[in-house]
Amino acid sequence: MSMRISELSRQSGVPVATIKYYLREGLVPPGTPTARNQADYGEEHLRRLRLVRVLADVGGLGIAAIRDVLAAIGDESMPLHDVLGVAQYALGPPPDAAPPAPDVLAARADVDAWLRAMTWQVSPESPSRRALADVLVGVRRLGLPAGPEIFAPYAGVADELARGEVAALPADGPAAETVEWQVVGTVVFEAAFAALRRMAQERHSATRFRRTRRG
Amino acid sequence: MSMRISELSRQSGVPVATIKYYLREGLVPPGTPTARNQADYGEEHLRRLRLVRVLADVGGLGIAAIRDVLAAIGDESMPLHDVLGVAQYALGPPPDAAPPAPDVLAARADVDAWLRAMTWQVSPESPSRRALADVLVGVRRLGLPAGPEIFAPYAGVADELARGEVAALPADGPAAETVEWQVVGTVVFEAAFAALRRMAQERHSATRFRRTRRG
Numbered sequence: 254m255s256m257r258i259s260e261l262s263r264q265s266g267v268p269v270a271t272i273k274y275y276l277r278e279g280l281v282p283p284g285t286p287t288a289r290n291q292a293d294y295g296e297e298h299l300r301r302l303r304l305v306r307v308l309a310d311v312g313g314l315g316i317a318a319i320r321d322v323l324a325a326i327g328d329e330s331m332p333l334h335d336v337l338g339v340a341q342y343a344l345g346p347p348p349d350a351a352p353p354a355p356d357v358l359a360a361r362a363d364v365d366a367w368l369r370a371m372t373w374q375v376s377p378e379s380p381s382r383r384a385l386a387d388v389l390v391g392v393r394r395l396g397l398p399a400g401p402e403i404f405a406p407y408a409g410v411a412d413e414l415a416r417g418e419v420a421a422l423p424a425d426g427p428a429a430e431t432v433e434w435q436v437v438g439t440v441v442f443e444a445a446f447a448a449l450r451r452m453a454q455e456r457h458s459a460t461r462f463r464r465t466r467r468g
Numbered sequence: 469m470s471m472r473i474s475e476l477s478r479q480s481g482v483p484v485a486t487i488k489y490y491l492r493e494g495l496v497p498p499g500t501p502t503a504r505n506q507a508d509y510g511e512e513h514l515r516r517l518r519l520v521r522v523l524a525d526v527g528g529l530g531i532a533a534i535r536d537v538l539a540a541i542g543d544e545s546m547p548l549h550d551v552l553g554v555a556q557y558a559l560g561p562p563p564d565a566a567p568p569a570p571d572v573l574a575a576r577a578d579v580d581a582w583l584r585a586m587t588w589q590v591s592p593e594s595p596s597r598r599a600l601a602d603v604l605v606g607v608r609r610l611g612l613p614a615g616p617e618i619f620a621p622y623a624g625v626a627d628e629l630a631r632g633e634v635a636a637l638p639a640d641g642p643a644a645e646t647v648e649w650q651v652v653g654t655v656v657f658e659a660a661f662a663a664l665r666r667m668a669q670e671r672h673s674a675t676r677f678r679r680t681r682r683g
Contacts (some may be wrong), residue, residue, distance in 0.1 A: 266609070266611075272515065289625075303610070303611070306610070307610065311606065311610070332678060332679065333677040334673050334674055334676075334678045335678035337673050337677065338670065338673075340573065341666060341669065341670065344666075368667070373667060373668070373671055374671050374674060375667045375670050375671060379666070379667060379670060381663040381664075381666040381667045381670075382663075382667070384659065384662070384663040384666075385660060385663040385664065385667075387659075388656055388659045388660045388663065391526065391656060392652070392656055394481075395480075395521070395522065395652065396518070404660050404664060405497045406629075406658075407629070407657060407660055407661045407664055408664050408668075409663075409665035410625055410628070410629055411661055411665040412664075412668040414621075414622070414625055414626070414665060414668070415668030415669040415671075415672050416667050416668070416672050417621065418669060418672075419669055419672035419673050419676055419677075420672075420675075420676070422676075424676070424677070435605065435669075437607070437610065439665075439666065439669070441603055441606060441607055442619075442622055443662045443665070444599065444602075444603045445600060445603045445619050445620045445622055446625075446626055446661070447594075447599070447658045447662075448596040448597075448599040448600040448603065449600065449622055449623050449626035449627075449660070450618060450626040450629060450630055450654075451556060451559075451594070451596040451599075451654065452583070452590045452594060452596045452597070452600075452626075453588070453623075453626045453627040453629070453630030453631070454590060454630040454633060454634055454650075454654070455556065455590050455591065455594060455596075456554065456588055456589050456590060456622070456630075457627075457630050457631050457633075457634035457635075458553075458634050458637075459548050459549055459554050459589060460634075460637070461549075461634055461637075461639070461641070462547060462548040462549035462552065462634075463547060463549045464547065464585070465572065
């Protein structure tokens with residue numbers, strides 16, 4: 254398959270101007286030059302465009318983060334686990350912009366200790382440690398003296414779910430494909446799960462509270 | 469307990485200017501006038517301020533939505549289930565600002581049919597129906613021909629979790645308190661669950677992919 258940039262745009266759904274921007278930024282490899290200011294593109298360009306679009310549109314990644322993920326995919330000495338880590342960590346939350354407040358530091362220490370006690374092996378660099386600590390800070394700032402143990406019922410459920418999700422990732426195809434699946438799966442099912450949980454709350458609330466009058 | 473606005477601010481952690489704004493907007497009832505431009509506040513003001521803060525800061529609700537939730541709480545003829553519904557629906561997503569695209573309408577119809585097939589009783593007005601359809605639209609726009617059945621494993625888990633959450637809500641105290649719990653629980657554990665799931669993915673990925681090299 255060989256096509257002009259207009260056809261590449263049509264098949265990928267990415268506007269020509271955006272493709273040109275990705276080409277300038279090096280996120281998509283150059284095509285084969287055919288004439289002055291023209292080039293041919295192929296299957297590999299289509300696949301790369303889809304990956305970049307997943308990272309940008311689904312994952313919300315900026316150009317620099319996308320470049321990091323592409324570099325990890327391109328580094329064939331990097332175990333797949335580490336490539337997936339680069340992609341997951343790029344989803345955020347971003348590193349501290351300012352020194353964290355004392356209650357944030359305290360919550361992080363509590364989350365770290367709790368994860369250790371559960372023997373969850375998670376890198377000290379994981380942004381999700383900070384995300385979880387932020388949740389704890391929010392609860393505590395409301396005046397509720399909570400510890401990370403309030404998360405315990407959720408940890409068990411999340412763990413079961415994640416085990417199945419990781420088992421379902423393709424392992425022997427190109428790393429780019431596994432990364433694509435992981436990013437789509439992480440972001441998409443996060444939103445889906447939140448919506449499903451709210452609807453399930455509604456139906457159980459109907460059973461429990463439909464007839465509850467106050468006063 | 470009787471206090472000036474400065475003490476109310478200290479005890480609630482809400483700045484005096486914000487309290488005055490809430491008073492003007494009618495979100496907090498007026499205090500007992502004591503002198504020209506002064507008033508006394510009590511326990512009820514503290515509780516109301518905490519609720520407004522949860523709705524605004526945790527739930528991200530605007531003034532109009534907070535007013536709707538407070539009105540539902542104040543209407544003692546309204547069953548608790550409906551009060552909780554007003555609070556949950558206020559969390560969004562907001563109604564359509566423009567007529568939805570054809571693929572959005574198609575996804576909504578698919579989600580509706582799927583929920584019916586699962587016999588989940590969820591109001592046609594639930595914003596979470598739209599949220600779930602939006603997820604499906606996102607997946608399909610990537611070129612993946614998915615149906616709502618991809619959400620099935622998540623529905624089962626979300627349902628189990630929600631059953632326990634609703635059972636844990638206080639039923640016989642003031643409705644305001646139950647609403648507070650529900651909003652905190654919904655928003656806070658949504659974020660916590662997402663962070664836990666990512667960390668669990670990391671640990672299972674380590675087991676499965678640590679040694680997977682490519683090439």
